[in-house]
Amino acid sequence: MFPRTFLKTISAQQQTIRHLCNNHWQNGGGAKSENPTILITGGLGQLGVECGKLLRSQYGAKKIILSDIREPSNAILQAGPYHFVDILDPKGLEKVVVDNKVDWIVHLSATLSAKGELDIPLATKVNIQGMHNIIELANHYKLRLFVPSTIGAFGPDSPRNPTPNITVQRPRTIYGVSKVYAELLGEYYHHKFNLDFRCLRLPGVVSCDLPGGGTTDYAIDMFHSAMTKGTYECYLTPKTTVPMIYITDCLRAINEFLVVPTDTIQRRVYNIHAMSFHPEGLAKEIQNYYPAFEITYKTDPIRQEIADSWPEVLDDTEARKDWGWNPKYDFKKMVQTMVDQVKVFYDEEPQRAKVAQ
Numbered sequence: 001m002f003p004r005t006f007l008k009t010i011s012a013q014q015q016t017i018r019h020l021c022n023n024h025w026q027n028g029g030g031a032k033s034e035n036p037t038i039l040i041t042g043g044l045g046q047l048g049v050e051c052g053k054l055l056r057s058q059y060g061a062k063k064i065i066l067s068d069i070r071e072p073s074n075a076i077l078q079a080g081p082y083h084f085v086d087i088l089d090p091k092g093l094e095k096v097v098v099d100n101k102v103d104w105i106v107h108l109s110a111t112l113s114a115k116g117e118l119d120i121p122l123a124t125k126v127n128i129q130g131m132h133n134i135i136e137l138a139n140h141y142k143l144r145l146f147v148p149s150t151i152g153a154f155g156p157d158s159p160r161n162p163t164p165n166i167t168v169q170r171p172r173t174i175y176g177v178s179k180v181y182a183e184l185l186g187e188y189y190h191h192k193f194n195l196d197f198r199c200l201r202l203p204g205v206v207s208c209d210l211p212g213g214g215t216t217d218y219a220i221d222m223f224h225s226a227m228t229k230g231t232y233e234c235y236l237t238p239k240t241t242v243p244m245i246y247i248t249d250c251l252r253a254i255n256e257f258l259v260v261p262t263d264t265i266q267r268r269v270y271n272i273h274a275m276s277f278h279p280e281g282l283a284k285e286i287q288n289y290y291p292a293f294e295i296t297y298k299t300d301p302i303r304q305e306i307a308d309s310w311p312e313v314l315d316d317t318e319a320r321k322d323w324g325w326n327p328k329y330d331f332k333k334m335v336q337t338m339v340d341q342v343k344v345f346y347d348e349e350p351q352r353a354k355v356a357q
């Protein structure tokens, strides 16, 4: 016999599911795909700011709402709507969605891999509870939901070169565990409730904006150091190879994948790949632009162990076949563009160079 309290809990859960299903059918069972209003959580992060700019250029400034828990610059406030809302505050999130009639959510709030290992309770809250809040909201209001996953969703038991779309996923970081949770929860809600969940496993993203505490940050830091100091001490060993992508390609992938017709998508979670390199190779390429640039190595055991457990090359055959993914930035083009962009970064605001030194 089941205890009475257990049966009551099951009955309450069934009612919730029925309520969610009814809500789904009453709302027509799908997220609006024309002229959507889009909420970007983590909108002031490395990806969020540029993602906001790209989507605003496409859908209009007022249609893209940034949210975060950071103080925005004047430039951000002038560019379009911004809301200070914590991902751990479901009612606050719901208010933004309802007040602005949001159709899609691009959920970028996260604690990244290296920072997560230093504060596991924080990463658990932001990445798991935050994902839970967002998916419930997206399901309740039938919103399209994009959540990035990462090379960090794989671990030492996964094949590393290449890493297939479907394979063993046993990550050894709280970041990776939370991303596998997000992938599986999204797929489950899609199959159970027809939620339009979409997810790309991104390589390390290279851009001139400063990164947020990941294991792949070195690839950005090296450009800034080459320009401001002429030297860089790298926390990974010279030949540590992981997949990377230039931000323009990364955001184009997200933008394109967001609007792929749902019947074209064979999966809800896809690997995408662009290039793979290691610190020594990157330093050599940067020396073509800054011949005096010098790199030294002082390994950080935490980040080294993380990088050693990640893929070297992602197999993105399925993304290429199903929705036409094709990167435009190879390694050389990425380095050339980064050298130019980092110059612009410091030319625009010279005081940044002083801070960096």
Ligand SMILES: NC(=O)c1ccc[n+]([C@@H]2O[C@H](COP(=O)([O-])OP(=O)(O)OC[C@H]3O[C@@H](n4cnc5c(N)ncnc54)[C@H](O)[C@@H]3O)[C@@H](O)[C@H]2O)c1
Pocket (backbone or CB within 6 Å): 041, 042, 043, 044, 045, 046, 047, 048, 067, 068, 069, 070, 085, 086, 087, 088, 107, 108, 109, 110, 111, 112, 126, 148, 149, 150, 151, 201, 202, 203, 204, 205, 206, 211, 212, 213, 214, 216
């Ligand atoms: N940058 C990469 O190399 C990379 C690679 C693969 C996947 N991703 C994924 O892309 C997404 C964005 O990454 P990013 O590099 O822009 O990270 P980031 O650290 O630069 O930005 C994350 C943002 O989330 C915000 N945030 C943190 N806690 C929050 C909270 N409680 N409530 C609301 N906002 C909160 C932070 O303030 C920050 O602005 C993440 O999901 C990340 O896992 C990034």
Ligand SMILES: C[C@@H](O)[C@H](N)C(=O)O
Pocket (backbone or CB within 6 Å): 112, 113, 114, 150, 151, 152, 175, 202, 203, 204, 205, 213, 214, 215, 216, 217
């Ligand atoms: C790879 C990616 O998920 C992020 N840049 C990190 O290193 O944590």
